[in-house]
Amino acid sequence: MLSHYNYAFNGNANTYDFPxxxxxxxxxxxxxxxxxxxxxxxxxxxxxxxxxxxxxGETESYDPRFKNNQFYN
Structure with a gap:
């Protein structure tokens, strides 16, 4: 299966980590x-x-791809 996401499984913490x-x-x-x-x-x-x-502690910058007018009505 093709993966569109960049992630790795952390076996020590049992988490999926992704940047x-x-x-x-x-x-x-x-x-x-x-x-x-x-x-x-x-x-x-x-x-x-x-x-x-x-x-x-980094702040994620605004991602304009999530701006959808249906959420601002």
Whole structure:
């Protein structure tokens, strides 16, 4: 499968690390979540929390590709 993203899996932290075009590093982690199973008393598989973390103190510059007039109405 062709990958359109530049990312690497960090086996020590179990995260996917990827840089933006401005070389700001982000980490993405998928953490298994058993909250619904605990509340309902039923086994509900494949529920995950998604955690996105920006690494470092750099400020990401504005990306004009995300400017879409439908969000500004």
């Amino acid at each position: 933006t075009q401005n070389n700001i590093l982000y980490r993405v982690a998928f953490i298994e979540d058993h909250t619904l199973s605990e509340i309902s008393g039923e086994n509900i598989p494949d529920i995950f929390q998604l955690v996105i973390e920006k690494v470092g």
